[in-house]
Amino acid sequence: MTNTAFATLLSERDWLLADGATGTNLFNMGLEAGDPPEFWNVDHPDRIKALYEGAAHAGSDIFLTNTFGGNASRLKLHNAQDRVFELNKVGAELGRDVADAMDRKVIVAGSVGPTGDIMKDMGGTLTHELAVEMFHAQAEGLKAGGADLLWVETISAAEEYKAASEAFAMADMPWCGTMSFDTAGRTMMGITSSAMTKMVGKLENAPLAFGANCGVGASDLLRTILGLSINAPFPLIAKGNAGIPKFHDGHIHYDGTPELMADYATLARDCGAKIIGGCCGTTPEHLRSMREALETRPKGETPSLEAISAALGGFSSESDGTDGAGPVRAARRGRRRA
DSSP states (O other), X not given: OOSSHHHHHHHHOSOXXXXXXXXXXXXXXXXXXXXXXXXXXXXXXXXXXXXXXXXXXXXXXXXXXXXXXXXXXXXXXXXXXXXXXXXXXHHHHHHHHHHHTSSSOOEEEEEEOOOSSOBGGGTSSBOHHHHHHHHHHHHHHHHHTTOSEEEEEEEXXXXXXXXXXXXXXXXXXXXXXXXXXXXXXXXXXXXXXXXHHHHHHTOSSOOSEEEEEESSOHHHHHHHHHHHTTTOSSOEEEEEOXXXXXXXXXXXXXXXXXXXXXXXXXXXXXXXEEXXXXXTTOOHHHHHHHHHXXXXXXXXXXXXXHHHHHHHOOOSSSOOSTTOOOOOOXXXXXXXXX
């Protein structure tokens, strides 16, 4: 499975630009809060193609499909649990059409989000076997639609990450995977960057790359990337939010400017990330600035935490989680450009 278009691109380039937000950009196209974005793969394919084209034309080497919530557990909330294969297949087919029309190699990554359920080992009801089954069903739809690889993201439990790895092996598909670190450098289920590195290194079906996405702000995410870079067994992924979310006029807005995300992109590269993109709030405008910065600014030394906070704003907590400290809020230092 490693002899893939993505693996080839990864070996040929010093860095790859991933895409930006899915939800933020779809809301800008008219998606209503609470509506499943995956339905748009069938109901509004032109808008989903526009989403993919926005990233590809802005310079992304990889874009994720509109299938984040395309597993049976999440779709059951909308009485669509029997549409897993259909919605994932169409989401990937639309991406395949867009990528194949480009004059350069662009990778279609099949997005696989968390099930939304708590694993049994963590006190919930989701068994390992059922998680594998749900991820496998989604993987088969994405594979049938022509995705180049699978991309599990925003995972908080190690057990769910492992289930995805097993499911992707059953589908015989290469994959990448990120977790979301949002509580004092830990995931919602308490995983630290060092714990993730150890866990990923022991997987029987290893990812081609791993890392972090979403979380709090860009500063916190880069602190996590620095943690992941210690003994990292595979290339690193950084997909940070475009600033901090703020509620204004009934909508959530992110305060990160294209200039700030350009700084974030080059700092992410200097922290050791090879695949760099954005998450919530990241638009094609941000991506264009990120691409330009990565192409024109020389690689620098590994930045200090002080340099990161000076460029992107202070951290949300004093600790990154690896020292065993609790979620003590950090004093604000540095600046953040609105």
